[in-house]
Amino acid sequence: MKSCLxxxxxxxxxxxxxxxxxxxxxxxxxxxxxxxxxxxxxKSMPDVILxxxxxxxxxxxxxxxxxxxxxNGDTPKVVFCTTENxxxxxxxxxxxxxxxxxxxxxxxxxxxxxFIQVGLID
Numbered sequence: 001m002k003s004c005l006x007x008x009x010x011x012x013x014x015x016x017x018x019x020x021x022x023x024x025x026x027x028x029x030x031x032x033x034x035x036x037x038x039x040x041x042x043k044s045m046p047d048v049i050l051x052x053x054x055x056x057x058x059x060x061x062x063x064x065x066x067x068x069x070x071x072n073g074d075t076p077k078v079v080f081c082t083t084e085n086x087x088x089x090x091x092x093x094x095x096x097x098x099x100x101x102x103x104x105x106x107x108x109x110x111x112x113x114x115f116i117q118v119g120l121i122d
Contacts, residue, residue, distance in 0.1 A: 001025065001026065001027050002025070002026050002027070002047040002048070002120060003026060003027045003028070003029070003044070003046040003047050003048075004018075004021040004026040004027070004028045004029075004046055004047065004048045004049070004050065005028070005029050005030070005031060005037060005040055005041070005046040005048070005049045005050070005076075006018050006021065006028060006029070006030050006031070006049075006050045007030075007031045007032075007033070007034065007036075007037040007049060007050065007051045007052055007055070007060065007063065008032070008050075008051075008052035008055070008081070009032050009033060009052065009054075009055040009056060010052075011032075013052070013081075013104070014030045014032070017050050017081065017106075017111070018030060020107075020108045020111050020112075021048075021050070021111070023108065024108075024111070024112060024115060024121060025121070026047070026048070029046070032055070033055045033056055033057040033058055034055060034057065034058030034059055034060060034062055034063030034066075035057045035058040035063075036057075037049070037051070037058075037063050037067075038058065038063055038066055038067065041067060041070065041073070041076075042070070045070075045072050045073075045075055045076060046076050047075075047076060047077065047120060048076055048077045048078075048079065048115065048118070048120055049067070049076050049077070049078045049079070050079050050081050050102075050111070051063065051064065051078055051079065051080050051081065051082075051098075052080075052081060052082055053080060053082035053083075053084045053089070053093075054082065054083070054084070060080060060082065060093075061092060061093065061096055064078060064093070064096045064097055064098060065096050065097075067097070068096065068097040074097070077099045077100070077115075077118040077119075077120055078097060078098045078099050078100075079098070079099060079100040079101070079102055079111075079114050079115075079118070080093045080098050080100070080101045080102065081102045081104060081106055082101075082102075082103070082104060083103070083104050085103050099118045100114045100117060100118055102114055
């Protein structure tokens with residue numbers, strides 16, 4: 001079973017994203033900031049990470065840079081799920097190693113489409 005890490009400081013967003021990912025056949029873990037996500041990835045690298053940008057302790061972009069520098073850190077597909085919608089932010093995220101970008105609010109159809117685009121599901 002493929003694994004998904006949902007990283008968002010909003011418990012509600014984490015629960016919604018988790019439910020969607022589980023319905024798509026993924027096992028899920030959650031982290032409420034980039035630091036928790038980094039610790040989770042040190043233990044077990046997920047197949048995909050749904051990543052918020054604006055979080056306390058370590059934001060999504062900082063986490064992504066640290067993730068990509070880790071051993072096997074280039075393995076997970078990273079999909080930013082954020083309210084940051086400026087072209088500058090999107091370019092920063094993609095340059096740092098994001099595979100896709102989703103605007104909040106999102107739904108199951110949007111996440112499924114992105115998972116298909118990055119080759120996680122058929």
